[in-house]
Amino acid sequence: MTKLRLAIVGAGPAGIYAADILLKAERKFDVSIDLFEQLPAPYGLVRYGVAPDHPRIKGIITALREVLDRGDIRLFGNVRFGEDITLEDLKRHYNAVIFATGAVRDAGLDIPGIDAIGSYGAADFVSWFDGHPDVPREWPLDAESVAVIGNGNVALDVSRMLAKHAEDLLSTEVPDNVYVGLQASAVTDVHVFGRRGPAQVKFTPLELRELGELRDVDMVVYDEDFDYDDASKAAIASNKQVMVIDRVLQSWRKRPSINNAGGEASRRLHLHFYAKPLGVVAGDDGRVAGFRWERTRPDGEGGVVGTGEIREVPIQAIYRAVGYFGSPLPGVPFDKRHGVIPNHEGQALRKDSNDRVPGVYATGWIKRGPVGLIGHTKSDAMETVRHIINDQGSWWQPIDPSEDAIPALLESRGVRWTDLTGWHRLDEHEIGLGSPHGRARIKVVPRHEMIDVSRGE
Ligand SMILES: Cc1cc2nc3c(=O)[nH]c(=O)nc-3n(C[C@H](O)[C@H](O)[C@H](O)COP(=O)(O)OP(=O)(O)OC[C@H]3O[C@@H](n4cnc5c(N)ncnc54)[C@H](O)[C@@H]3O)c2cc1C
Numbered sequence: 001m002t003k004l005r006l007a008i009v010g011a012g013p014a015g016i017y018a019a020d021i022l023l024k025a026e027r028k029f030d031v032s033i034d035l036f037e038q039l040p041a042p043y044g045l046v047r048y049g050v051a052p053d054h055p056r057i058k059g060i061i062t063a064l065r066e067v068l069d070r071g072d073i074r075l076f077g078n079v080r081f082g083e084d085i086t087l088e089d090l091k092r093h094y095n096a097v098i099f100a101t102g103a104v105r106d107a108g109l110d111i112p113g114i115d116a117i118g119s120y121g122a123a124d125f126v127s128w129f130d131g132h133p134d135v136p137r138e139w140p141l142d143a144e145s146v147a148v149i150g151n152g153n154v155a156l157d158v159s160r161m162l163a164k165h166a167e168d169l170l171s172t173e174v175p176d177n178v179y180v181g182l183q184a185s186a187v188t189d190v191h192v193f194g195r196r197g198p199a200q201v202k203f204t205p206l207e208l209r210e211l212g213e214l215r216d217v218d219m220v221v222y223d224e225d226f227d228y229d230d231a232s233k234a235a236i237a238s239n240k241q242v243m244v245i246d247r248v249l250q251s252w253r254k255r256p257s258i259n260n261a262g263g264e265a266s267r268r269l270h271l272h273f274y275a276k277p278l279g280v281v282a283g284d285d286g287r288v289a290g291f292r293w294e295r296t297r298p299d300g301e302g303g304v305v306g307t308g309e310i311r312e313v314p315i316q317a318i319y320r321a322v323g324y325f326g327s328p329l330p331g332v333p334f335d336k337r338h339g340v341i342p343n344h345e346g347q348a349l350r351k352d353s354n355d356r357v358p359g360v361y362a363t364g365w366i367k368r369g370p371v372g373l374i375g376h377t378k379s380d381a382m383e384t385v386r387h388i389i390n391d392q393g394s395w396w397q398p399i400d401p402s403e404d405a406i407p408a409l410l411e412s413r414g415v416r417w418t419d420l421t422g423w424h425r426l427d428e429h430e431i432g433l434g435s436p437h438g439r440a441r442i443k444v445v446p447r448h449e450m451i452d453v454s455r456g457e
């Protein structure tokens with residue numbers, strides 16, 4: 001029987017779902033799958049993006065682990081495509097490759113002062129609080145007033161983690177250094193800025209409502225933001241999600257806060273709408289000193305126009321949460337504008353001619369862009385896998401499809417790769433670290449330590 005030797009690069013949800021779907025699909029050939037992951041741990045943003053105080057979502061890992069544990073997928077952790085293994089290597093040993101490398105860095109925000117000291121990307125902060133091995137262990141949290149730019153769920157995650165008292169994270173898998181860092185935080189006010197109105201936000205009701213439940217944090221909203229235009233009224237009337245968001249915000253207008261007196265919390269989380277970023281004001285020392293924005297107003301069609309009214313708030317740190325962005329992969333076409341592999345339903349296309357690139361596929365955020373929930377990567381994977389199955393005639397013909405070739409190649413290059421058994425070892429080690437403290441796990445953060453534990457060295 002014909003065999004498909006498939007490489008999948010990226011062990012986030014998109015890569016793991018693709019493997020699962022292909023192994024379960026009706027097909028006329030055998031399949032063997034090798035999954036390459038640059039980190040010594042699988043699960044992508046589920047482990048290194050989803051906030052530690054969202055254990056229910058982290059629980060998706062249980063389903064992903066079941067896929068890996070079934071025994072028919074080989075995991076090669078700590079192997080970076082483009083450095084440890086190349087497209088030429090994959091062509092020599094496989095019939096096809098799916099790239100599921102996600103989007104792991106921050107999109108830019110092109111405003112003056114954005115490079116000031118104390119200006120951060122949300123993705124870096126998220127990586128820090130989720131214990132990503134490749135970011136510094138220390139995070140400066142000496143600012144009393146902080147701005148967060150963006151009205152998506154990442155902006156809310158970042159704002160919540162900044163405003164939340166560290167003690168309220170203790171029951172979670174928050175890494176020790178993060179707990180200690182957050183405990184020392186000087187923050188009193190977190191200001192979130194959206195350039196459009198409450199009816200045009202990208203965040204979801206559950207995540208918004210959660211902010212109002214934070215202990216010792218007052219929610220502050222401003223009456224001027226609720227003078228809705230007809231398009232906003234129509235959105236609230238016709239879309240249940242927008243309706244709930246409006247209801248939650250309206251309930252906060254009636255709460256005591258520092259604005260309408262009576263607020264007693266030691267921290268405040270302010271939501272500002274109709275605020276288009278103009279610039280970060282830096283002091284003589286090059287540090288963030290303020291955030292300047294232009295008040296906008298609705299344009300009647302869901303967009304906004306500037307009013308010419310400029311405002312400024314003193315802050316000492318700013319986080320841009322204006323979206324993530326994909327990274328190019330050596331030898332693989334890349335659409336610089338959208339940060340994705342150009343593709344037709346997951347089949348990679350050449351950038352200039354739009355011709356198909358045989359054997360090369362994409363799924364997840366590197367296929368579709370950095371939008372959507374974990375569940376969306378499943379439907380993504382279905383579409384991509386269907387093409388792989390139908391494209392049998394254009395698969396690569398590998399010179400050496402033997403199972404032993406890849407471990408031998410990695411050994412010869414001195415790559416300290418980790419496998420599924422190693423991941424189990426690290427997983428159990430982390431759970432063991434957490435259990436005496438009544439915690440689900442305590443993550444191992446330094447990469448070398450993750451590898452040592454995995455390899456039993
Ligand atoms: C901060 C944040 C919080 C989120 N919270 C939620 C939530 O609560 N609920 C929800 O449903 N969705 C949430 N999402 C969305 C969800 O994380 C994504 O939909 C999903 O992770 C995308 O899956 P992916 O596999 O395409 O990418 P990723 O999860 O990013 O996985 C990509 C994998 O590829 C690896 N990789 C990258 N480059 C290489 C390379 N060169 N070589 C080898 N490996 C490589 C990466 O290390 C990573 O493991 C969140 C997103 C973010 C950013």
Ligand SMILES: NC(=O)c1ccc[n+]([C@@H]2O[C@H](COP(=O)([O-])OP(=O)(O)OC[C@H]3O[C@@H](n4cnc5c(N)ncnc54)[C@H](OP(=O)(O)O)[C@@H]3O)[C@@H](O)[C@H]2O)c1
Pocket residue numbers: 109110149150151152153154155157194195196200201202203207276277321322323324370371372373
């Ligand atoms: N708990 C969860 O379920 C959870 C948690 C985190 C992430 N996620 C998901 O992960 C995906 C990515 O989330 P995300 O928050 O990174 O992206 P997002 O949902 O696309 O939100 C990006 C935000 O940034 C704003 N923005 C973009 N460019 C801007 C600019 N130049 N100036 C000012 N504002 C700007 C956008 O405003 P406009 O709308 O005006 O463009 C939008 O409010 C989403 O699908 C999200 O739902 C889910």
